Amino acid sequence: MSTVLTIDNLYKHFPIAGSKQVVQAINGVSLTIEPGETLGLVGESGSGKTTVGRCIVGLIEPSAGTIHFRDADLALRQRHKRELAGKIQLVFQEPNESLDPRRKIGDTISEPLLPLRLDRETRRRRTADALRLVRLQPDLLDAYPSELSSGQQQRVGIARAMVTEPELVVLDEPTSALDPTARAEIIDLLRRIQSERHTAYLFISHDLSTVRFISHRVAVMYLGMIVEQGSAETVFNRPQHPYSSGLLSSVMLPHPHLKIESSVSLKGEIPSPINLPKGCFLASRCPFVIDRCRHEMPPAETVGERHTVHCFRHKDVAASVPASDTFNVFMKEAERILGRTVPSGVKPSLHQPTT
Amino acid sequence: MDAVETMNKARSAPADTGKTPLIDIRNLRVTFPSGGAAPKTVLKGIDLAVKSGEIVGLVGESGAGKTTLARSILGVPPGPGRIAGGEVHFEGRQILSLSEAEFRRLRGRRLSVVVPNPRAELNPLLRTGDQIASMAKIHLGVNGKEARRLALQMLRDVQIPDPERRMDAYPHELSGGMAQRVVIAMALICNPAFVISDDATSGLDVTVQAQILALLTKLVAEQGSAMLFITRDVGITAHFCDRIAVLFSGEIVELAPREALFLEPAHPYTLMLLASFSHSPRLRDSWSVPDTSRRRELAAGCQYADRCPIAQPVCRERRPPFAENGPGHFARCHFPVRHG
Ligand SMILES: Nc1ncnc2c1ncn2[C@@H]1O[C@H](COP(=O)(O)OP(=O)(O)OP(=O)(O)O)[C@@H](O)[C@H]1O
Ligand SMILES: Nc1ncnc2c1ncn2[C@@H]1O[C@H](COP(=O)(O)OP(=O)(O)OP(=O)(O)O)[C@@H](O)[C@H]1O
Ligand code: SF4
Ligand code: SF4
Ligand SMILES: [Mg+2]
Ligand SMILES: [Mg+2]
Numbered sequence: 001m002s003t004v005l006t007i008d009n010l011y012k013h014f015p016i017a018g019s020k021q022v023v024q025a026i027n028g029v030s031l032t033i034e035p036g037e038t039l040g041l042v043g044e045s046g047s048g049k050t051t052v053g054r055c056i057v058g059l060i061e062p063s064a065g066t067i068h069f070r071d072a073d074l075a076l077r078q079r080h081k082r083e084l085a086g087k088i089q090l091v092f093q094e095p096n097e098s099l100d101p102r103r104k105i106g107d108t109i110s111e112p113l114l115p116l117r118l119d120r121e122t123r124r125r126r127t128a129d130a131l132r133l134v135r136l137q138p139d140l141l142d143a144y145p146s147e148l149s150s151g152q153q154q155r156v157g158i159a160r161a162m163v164t165e166p167e168l169v170v171l172d173e174p175t176s177a178l179d180p181t182a183r184a185e186i187i188d189l190l191r192r193i194q195s196e197r198h199t200a201y202l203f204i205s206h207d208l209s210t211v212r213f214i215s216h217r218v219a220v221m222y223l224g225m226i227v228e229q230g231s232a233e234t235v236f237n238r239p240q241h242p243y244s245s246g247l248l249s250s251v252m253l254p255h256p257h258l259k260i261e262s263s264v265s266l267k268g269e270i271p272s273p274i275n276l277p278k279g280c281f282l283a284s285r286c287p288f289v290i291d292r293c294r295h296e297m298p299p300a301e302t303v304g305e306r307h308t309v310h311c312f313r314h315k316d317v318a319a320s321v322p323a324s325d326t327f328n329v330f331m332k333e334a335e336r337i338l339g340r341t342v343p344s345g346v347k348p349s350l351h352q353p354t355t
Numbered sequence: 356m357d358a359v360e361t362m363n364k365a366r367s368a369p370a371d372t373g374k375t376p377l378i379d380i381r382n383l384r385v386t387f388p389s390g391g392a393a394p395k396t397v398l399k400g401i402d403l404a405v406k407s408g409e410i411v412g413l414v415g416e417s418g419a420g421k422t423t424l425a426r427s428i429l430g431v432p433p434g435p436g437r438i439a440g441g442e443v444h445f446e447g448r449q450i451l452s453l454s455e456a457e458f459r460r461l462r463g464r465r466l467s468v469v470v471p472n473p474r475a476e477l478n479p480l481l482r483t484g485d486q487i488a489s490m491a492k493i494h495l496g497v498n499g500k501e502a503r504r505l506a507l508q509m510l511r512d513v514q515i516p517d518p519e520r521r522m523d524a525y526p527h528e529l530s531g532g533m534a535q536r537v538v539i540a541m542a543l544i545c546n547p548a549f550v551i552s553d554d555a556t557s558g559l560d561v562t563v564q565a566q567i568l569a570l571l572t573k574l575v576a577e578q579g580s581a582m583l584f585i586t587r588d589v590g591i592t593a594h595f596c597d598r599i600a601v602l603f604s605g606e607i608v609e610l611a612p613r614e615a616l617f618l619e620p621a622h623p624y625t626l627m628l629l630a631s632f633s634h635s636p637r638l639r640d641s642w643s644v645p646d647t648s649r650r651r652e653l654a655a656g657c658q659y660a661d662r663c664p665i666a667q668p669v670c671r672e673r674r675p676p677f678a679e680n681g682p683g684h685f686a687r688c689h690f691p692v693r694h695g
Contacts, residue, residue: 044560045531179416179587180631181643188636206561209590213634250561252590254632256617259594266562268516269532334633337618337694338626338642 002070004168004200005033005056010065012051012224016274024273025051027224029065030300033168036198040215040232042208042247044270047221049204053170056202057090069168085116086164093173095153098160099145106141109160116164130163133193151182155189162193170202175210183207187214208251212236212327217306220244223273223281230307238323240303240314242286245321253330263287263320280311288313376404376444377581378428378549383441385420385427385605387434397423397436399605399658402677405549405581410572412592412613413585414628415602421585424602425553428583429466430458446548464494467542469555469571473534476541477526483537484510484522487544494545509540513570532563539571546578553585568595589628593617598683601625604658607677611684621680621691623663657689665690 012026026048033039041049054060056067058077066073069088072080089112092098099108110127118126131138134155145153154174161169171190175183187210193199205211211218212232219229220243228241239245242264249262268285277283280293292312300308311317383401386394397420405411415421426433428443430451442449450461470476478486487509488502497505503522510518513536526534535555542550552571556564572595575582584596592599592613599616601609601624609622620626627642644664656671657663663670667690675689 044562180589180628181416181639184631184634184636184639187634208561209632209634247562250565252588252594254590254593254617254629256593256613265565267566269530269563270560331634334629334635334638337620338630338633338638 002035003032004035004037004070005031005202006066006068007031007052007056008066008068010052010055010067011063012048012055012060013063021274024276025224026055026062027276029221029224029226031219031226031229033200033202035167035200036194037217038194038201038203038215040211040218041202041204041221042206042211042218043221044247045206046270046273048224048273049221050172051224052221053090053172053202053204056168056170057088059090086112087166088168088170089161089164089166091154091157091161091169091171091174094177095150095157096145098157099153101145103144104141105136105143105145105148105156108145108156109141109163112160112164126163126165130159133162133196134159134189149182151178151185154178154182154186158186158189158193162197162199165197166199168200168202170204172204173206174203176206183210190214208248209253209327220247223270223276225281225310226308227282227311228307228309230304233325234304234307236327237325238318240307240309240318241311242288242313242317243282245317253326255330255333258326258330258333260326261321261324263317288317377407377409377446379404379442379444380428381442381444383424383427383443384439385423385432385436386439387436394437394439396439397605398427400441401605401607403600403607403610405583407548407579407581408576409598410575410582410584410596412596412599413583413602414587414589414592414599416628417587419602420605421602422553423605425468425551425583425585428551429462429468430455460494463490463542463547464545465547466549466551467545467547468551468553469539469542471554471556471558473531473538474526476538477534479526482523482525483529487537487540490541490544505544506540509544510537512543512574513537513540514566515540532559532567535559535563535567536570539567539574543574543578546580548580550575550580550582551585552582554587556591557586557588564591589632601628606658606687607685608659608688609686610677611686612682615681615684619681619684619694621684621686621693622659622688623665623692624659625686626692627662657687659688 008030010026010029013022013024015022029052043049055062069084072084077084106127109130110123113123113126136152136155175186178186191214194201203211203214215232217230218232218235219226220241222243228235228239228244235244236248239248245262246264246266249260251260264287266285271284279295280298283289283293298310298312300310302308303314380401380403383398384396385398386396389395401424413421423433423436427438432438438451443451484503484506487506491497491502491505507518507522510521515521515533515536529537556567559567586592596613598612600607603624609625620629623642630638630642642664644662656673657675660666660670670689675687677685677687679685680691
């Protein structure tokens with residue numbers, strides 16, 4: 001099957017009212033997502049993750065560059081209206097943001113079906129399917145959002161996105177408002193839906209440990225650019241961009257002995273996207289900086305299969321710490337600490353519906 | 356040297372940890388009125404002592420009572436909440452019995468709190484330097500010039516870029532990370548003996564968060580203060596708290612030194628919490644009960660019984676004791692999990 005999403009050299013600049021300056025939110029983003037694949041999009045606040053997502057779902061128009069959904073150019077969204085209907089969906093961070101408090105859950109979930117011009121019976125069946133997919137009880141169709149926990153509300157948000165049977169879902173921090181247990185349940189759910197329906201995800205998150213486990217590939221954003229992109233395993237185990245390396249080393253796993261090694265400690269804060277520096281955007285914070293970085297933008301270099309890096313010194317960065325797979329070591333440790341103590345009377349019951 | 360290393364280094368030279376705790380919370384109970392019916396007990400008898408130089412983490416899910424505890428220690432439970440019993444001993448005094456005027460002199464001076472959402476804490480109309488300096492003027496009684504000098508030094512200590520210029524900046528001109536540093540500067544300028552950080556780093560990016568944590572730890576160590584570090588991010592506490600308390604439904608269900616809590620967790624709730632970070636559905640399922648709808652408060656017995664996969668009949672009848680299972684390792688459970 002062909003690539004689901006292809007973004008080529010995307011730019012988005014927001015004008016600032018009463019000023020000639022612009023916010024340079026996205027500065028040349030290129031990426032692809034294959035069917036059934038999860039691309040994790042990470043980066044500090046303000047790096048442009050949401051803006052990329054909003055361009056994909058058509059909430060805003062790019063300033064330059066192209067986005068293709070399969071073969072359809074999304075700049076011509078209107079022309080492809082029929083074939084695109086319901087194919088790309090969005091899930092928000094705050095579950096209640098996408099839920100109308102005065103509307104019943106069932107109506108909220110089925111709303112995206114209205115433009116598809118399905119008959120009543122099909123709409124009803126699709127809604128019931130979506131509800132089952134996210135493991136909510138049918139009697140909740142008549143409930144209002146305030147009667148649900150935030151974890152259940154986010155399930156509704158996901159059901160609403162899945163009801164049109166999309167091929168691509170943009171998940172913009174779908175779990176950051178949730179407690180650890182609810183978060184873990186949502187992540188399981190998303191993985192299961194993906195394996196059932198082969199849906200592709202753009203998974204935007206600050207939670208790098210979750211990104212590591214849910215993503216096949218990751219893209220690391222900094223000031224509107226993807227500075228490194230590759231398979232989750234390669235990027236996490238041996239980052240080649242100083243920013244990816246520094247970002248990953250700030251992750252704190254719940255284990256007192258496991259820490260991600262890095263030669264980069266990011267100091268200071270992300271510069272303003274209004275006056276971007278001339279050369280590499282990281283130069284002011286980068287311990288690997290050389291003179292050249294300050295006046296020349298490093299080009300994208302392919303360093304492996306579907307693995308690109310924007311850094312003059314990526315080889316030195318990769319060599320600066322030994323490759324390690326801390327996340328997998330952590331999982332093994334969790335197994336050791338929590339696994340052997342599993343109560344004997346309790347059977348592992350994978351994906352039990354929560355009633 | 357990265358931020359975590361800096362933290363550990365700062366931690367490796369703890370200040371004098373004498374036998375008497377700096378702050379000693381005993382059987383603290385807080386209730387909220389609930390329209391006619393019996394008041395809702397939100398803190399059900401908290402016992403926690405913190406020594407000078409120590410950083411104690413407090414973790415628990417949303418609604419567990421973390422903020423209620425933080426605010427009650429300062430004598431101001433949130434909203435209509437009421438301290439229904441218990442004592443807080445601090446520097447030799449039972450502070451919950453102080454008059455409001457006496458308490459006000461203590462807050463900000465000897466006891467202070469750093470909250471999330473720094474913008475809400477800062478006065479949008481005042482320059483940051485003046486806001487920090489006013490803390491010193493009020494609590495330390497220094498003159499304006501000296502207060503400004505201290506404020507500038509504090510901005511340097513919290514590593515704000517270009518501190519002289521930031522003295523004159525208004526809050527809206529600061530990024531979130533800078534505003535959080537300013538709030539920390541205000542909380543620490545009077546050299547408080549006890550600092551409570553309530554979710555103060557949760558809104559920040561991980562890279563900024565690592566810097567702020569390193570900073571808090573360093574300042575606490577340098578000043579010989581103690582800190583209660585409240586967070587929903589269990590991972591943080593594994594790396595820079597000396598001890599960790601796990602709060603569930605208004606009760607501390609487990610309290611242990613860092614290594615013991617993460618490597619030999621004893622309370623089924625702690626195991627469930629840790630399992631939810633493991634990315635293993637199997638581990639999670641084995642530490643949780645599938646049915647979430649029957650969760651309710653139990654009058655007697657263990658608060659966790661309805662969610663506990665190893666609950667026995669006795670758990671619903673008798674409140675489990677807060678028993679010590681290893682050195683400094685307590686769990687409120689009739690059947691604590693044993694390792695090894
Ligand atoms: N409508 C807008 N008008 C002007 N500037 C905008 C607009 N939307 C976003 N921006 C700016 O574009 C940049 C990228 O913002 P974006 O929300 O995409 O970042 P993000 O990576 O999603 O951040 P976060 O992690 O905080 O959600 C920011 O500097 C932001 O202030
Ligand atoms: N103003 C209030 N009126 C009534 N009940 C309240 C009020 N504030 C808090 N509560 C109750 O007290 C309990 C504890 O709340 P608290 O804010 O202390 O939790 P928390 O652990 O800080 O949660 P979070 O992680 O969301 O900040 C909650 O279950 C809530 O129902
Ligand atoms: S190009 Fe230079 S400044 Fe940019 S990340 Fe690489 S080494 Fe650092
Ligand atoms: S006392 Fe019983 S119900 Fe409570 S946590 Fe321990 S085993 Fe579970
Ligand atoms: Mg965003
Ligand atoms: Mg709170």
